[in-house]
Amino acid sequence: MTDPTPQTPAILPEQRAAIQSLTLRSAAAIAVAAVATRLSIDLPAGAAQDIAGALIDLITTLGLVGVAVGRTRARGPIV
Numbered sequence: 001m002t003d004p005t006p007q008t009p010a011i012l013p014e015q016r017a018a019i020q021s022l023t024l025r026s027a028a029a030i031a032v033a034a035v036a037t038r039l040s041i042d043l044p045a046g047a048a049q050d051i052a053g054a055l056i057d058l059i060t061t062l063g064l065v066g067v068a069v070g071r072t073r074a075r076g077p078i079v
Contacts, residue, residue, distance in 0.1 A: 029048045
């Protein structure tokens with residue numbers, strides 16, 4: 001008998017974007033947890049991962065905005 005569920009190919013680490021890297025997200029979550037501990041803040045379970053994900057998204061968005069502004073300024077007149 002054949003299995004009716006389609007098999008999706010596994011994504012190799014080289015094919016994954018850096019933003020989806022578990023290493024990057026884990027490092028950010030550890031950093032958030034370390035800062036919270038140092039400031040004596042008790043985080044609920046999973047909050048460090050959520051905050052780390054939000055920070056990564058924020059930094060990525062600000063980086064893209066910075067690139068867009070830089071490209072716009074580079075195409076404008078030099079004063």
